Amino acid sequence: MNTFTNLIKRRITCRNFSDQTLSRQQLQDLIHAAVWVPSGSNNQPWRFVVITDRNRLQHYSDVAKAAWLADLDAAPHIRQYETFLKDPDYNIFYNAPALIIVYGDTHSYWHVYDCSMVAYNLHLLAEDQGLGCCWIGFGHNIFADPQVKSELGVPRHYQLVAPVILGHPAVSSEHRNNPNQRKPFEIHWI
Numbered sequence: 729m730n731t732f733t734n735l736i737k738r739r740i741t742c743r744n745f746s747d748q749t750l751s752r753q754q755l756q757d758l759i760h761a762a763v764w765v766p767s768g769s770n771n772q773p774w775r776f777v778v779i780t781d782r783n784r785l786q787h788y789s790d791v792a793k794a795a796w797l798a799d800l801d802a803a804p805h806i807r808q809y810e811t812f813l814k815d816p817d818y819n820i821f822y823n824a825p826a827l828i829i830v831y832g833d834t835h836s837y838w839h840v841y842d843c844s845m846v847a848y849n850l851h852l853l854a855e856d857q858g859l860g861c862c863w864i865g866f867g868h869n870i871f872a873d874p875q876v877k878s879e880l881g882v883p884r885h886y887q888l889v890a891p892v893i894l895g896h897p898a899v900s901s902e903h904r905n906n907p908n909q910r911k912p913f914e915i916h917w918i
């Protein structure tokens with residue numbers, strides 16, 4: 729099997745990071761490589777916010793957890809994680825040294841698909857470079873909040889698509905096999 733297929737199958741989500749930071753240059757290079765995706769009408773409708781201040785991430789984690797817990801009825805898909813969200817030691821960003829938030833331009837019809845591919849590319853690039861990566865759905869409430877967006881300098885017509893944490897894994901992933909199996913699915917041949 730070629731190495732790119734191996735890379736795709738080897739990638740797993742990382743939730744445990746070392747203290748090692750990522751430089752601005754490293755993060756910038758990752759973003760500049762990740763945007764090489766197809767996009768609807770070639771609009772390339774993305775922009776990014778990068779947060780490397782762990783205290784600020786801790787603050788956003790606390791705010792996000794409180795907001796989910798305050799209205800679980802409005803977010804039934806989150807209810808299964810209630811115990812995590814009630815744990816004061818649980819940081820939704822897992823103390824990662826960097827968060828890249830991908831926003832999509834709502835003037836562009838396909839922005840969610842386009843930006844999701846960029847987010848996945850960040851996962852693949854991370855795997856390729858021995859870094860860890862995780863899409864943080866728990867961050868979707870705060871980073872979509874108009875006040876937080878304004879705080880982050882994001883124009884109103886940009887919609888949150890993907891908050892993605894990155895860092896060096898606490899345990900090296902070099903020789904690991906992906907323990908996750910794929911669930912059965914249908915292929916309907918015509």
Ligand SMILES: Cc1cc2nc3c(=O)[nH]c(=O)nc-3n(C[C@H](O)[C@H](O)[C@H](O)COP(=O)(O)O)c2cc1C
Pocket residue numbers: 739740741743862863864865866867908
């Ligand atoms: C849209 C989306 C939201 C996710 N949100 C979270 C999250 O908030 N916290 C978390 O720990 N993992 C999150 N994940 C990671 C998934 O839990 C993970 O991809 C899944 O369990 C499969 O594991 P794998 O990535 O190792 O294959 C998210 C993944 C996606 C694609």
